[in-house]
Amino acid sequence: MDINTxxxxxxxxxxxxxxxLKESFTYPCDRFTNPRAIFELMRRKFNLHTRADEFVYLAAFNNAMRLLGLFEISHGTVNASLIDPRGVFLRALQIGASSIMLIHNHTSGRAIPSRDDMNTCKRIKKAGELLGIQLSDFLIIGCDEYLSFRDEHNKKAYRGNHPR
Incomplete structure (x- = not known):
C-alpha cells in the first residue's frame, strides 16, 4: 500500500x-485495524521510539480503516508536545477522514499516560463526536512498548475518565 504524508x-x-503531499512510500500493510500495526509503522518509518523530543502524528482513516494520510501535528520538547483540536480536525476534514488516531512518543521510553495525555484524549474524543469523526485510538510509543487507550486495560482512560 502507498502511504502519503x-x-x-x-x-x-x-x-x-x-x-x-510531503512524501509517499510503500508499506506492506493495507489496513490498520489494530494498534500494533501502527506502532510498527511509526517505529520503522519515523523512528518514533528513539526520538529525543516528543512528536505527535495524526493518522486519518476511511470507514474501512484504510489509511488516507499521516500528518506530523506537533514537534515538542523533551517532555511535552501541544495538540490543538482545531489543527487535528482541520486536517482530518480536508482529507475526508471518518476516523482518526493520534500517536505520540514519550522520550522517557515508558508508554505510561500522563494526566495531560488523559485530558487531551478526552478533548479530542469530544470534539470528534461533534464533527462525526471517531477517535479510534490514542497511542503512546515508548522504546520497546506502546500503550493503546483503546486496549482492554485502558478502557477507563479511553472513555475520558481520569485515573484515581
Missing part, C-alpha cells in the same frame, strides 16, 4: 489552507 499549507493570498 501531508503538510497543511496556508495560501498567503487567499488565506485558505490546503493539503500538500
Amino acid at each position: 501531508y503538510d497543511l499549507i496556508l495560501n498567503t493570498e487567499s488565506k485558505l489552507t490546503h493539503l500538500q
